[in-house]
Amino acid sequence: MTSSQTLSAFDGRILPLLVCPRCRLPLALEDSKLTCEEGHRFALIEGIPILLLSEVPQTHVEGTRSLAVAEQGDGANLPQFDVAPGSIDPFVQRAIGATNGGLYQHLVGNMTEYPIPQLRLPVGDGKLFLEIGCNWGRWCIAAAKQGYRPVGIDPSLKAIRAARRVALQLGIDAHYVVADGRHLPFADGLFGQVFSYSVLQHIACEDVESTLREIHRVLASGGKSLVQMPNAYGLRCAYHQLRRGFREATGFEVRYWGPRQLMSAFSAMVGSTALSVDGYFSLNPQFSDRRFLPIKYQALVWTSEMLRRASEKFPVMANFADSLYLSSIRN
Ligand SMILES: [Zn+2]
Structure with a gap:
């Protein structure tokens, strides 16, 4: 895989560790989202699980921004960075x-x-x-x-x-x-x-x-x-x-x-x-x-x-x- 493919893929090795942050039931991958048996659904953006609770006040404004991207459902509008080898992100x-x-x-x-x-x-x-x-x-x-x-x-x-x-x-x-x-x-x-x-x-x-x-x-x-x-x-x-x-x-x-x-x-x-x-x-x-x-x-x-x-x-x-x-x- 190229680096951009690696960065947009969900790494399934984490799945057995994850539970729903709302009800703590296990999560499964379904239609490019993580879902629990209670029907709670969480977006994957560029393969990154967004496991914040939208119903609680966030501790940081970036949490609110992450939820807004999750709500849109894809990361197509996110800025892309091409970081050359040996340079700093x-x-x-x-x-x-x-x-x-x-x-x-x-x-x-x-x-x-x-x-x-x-x-x-x-x-x-x-x-x-x-x-x-x-x-x-x-x-x-x-x-x-x-x-x-x-x-x-x-x-x-x-x-x-x-x-x-x-x-x-x-x-x-x-x-x-x-x-x-x-x-x-x-x-x-x-x-x-x-x-x-x-x-x-x-x-x-x-x-x-x-x-x-x-x-x-x-x-x-x-x-x-x-x-x-x-x-x-x-x-x-x-x-x-x-x-x-x-x-x-x-x-x-x-x-x-x-x-x-x-x-x-x-x-x-x-x-x-x-x-x-x-x-x-x-x-x-x-x-x-x-x-x-x-x-x-x-x-x-x-x-x-x-x-x-x-x-x-x-x-x-x-x-x-x-x-x-x-x-x-x-x-
Ligand atoms: Zn749940």
Whole structure:
């Protein structure tokens, strides 16, 4: 198959994993749509399942846009990108500042290589890995390289289309689905590892709780989740809250949770949870990406990494870290 055929075909290997996000019955392929026995039907756009619930408010405007394309029923009007081998996907060129954080702004339009982060997890040994809010798929790519079988979801069809193009370009075997973390279209107990980075901070508290309950449902017994969240008491996070006058966040603005609040929500809804540091002073440059950053930011990332390593010996230091990881084992 040519690359454009590969990108428009539905990859049937994902079908046994999928359930209807509305009633959780299995899905079958029927007349180029995915349907359940209750008669709920979901469009495939360029072979990508659009498994969002149209009756619930979306957490991101791109979810609403994905549903509009699904409603039309075909992707004929979607912009097509011809990405030359070795070049950077135009979607990623534009999105890098948003997906990776402010310290990557200088890379917008100037990337020559995809920054693929280092996943802070052991080798995957073929475990099924779910990423919630994968955007163009940098963590799914990292997971595939580390021996996991990645499945990425995002409400944005644009981001999922880009994720598929980048995976094809890099020779990465990953599945991507347009879906909502609050209504996961996966059967119970499937995943060995769930991961989410810089995503749940953008949605309301009750939506985070729904997502955590869904993480618990799709994790296998003893399966693990690793979720990154900002810390309300982090130095930089405190400054941002001060700047907006400590008012309640709206729309896609960052919600700040305190470490205790995070621990109690994750422990109650996912399982036994430990807190560790991702980084200090910013959200959220990766130490493994430091060669992509200007010198002035490299110093910041080095200092952050030194403090992170110290926090492994002195856990109290997590209290003023800006970016935290919640590591849970399904109970
Ligand atoms: Zn259904």
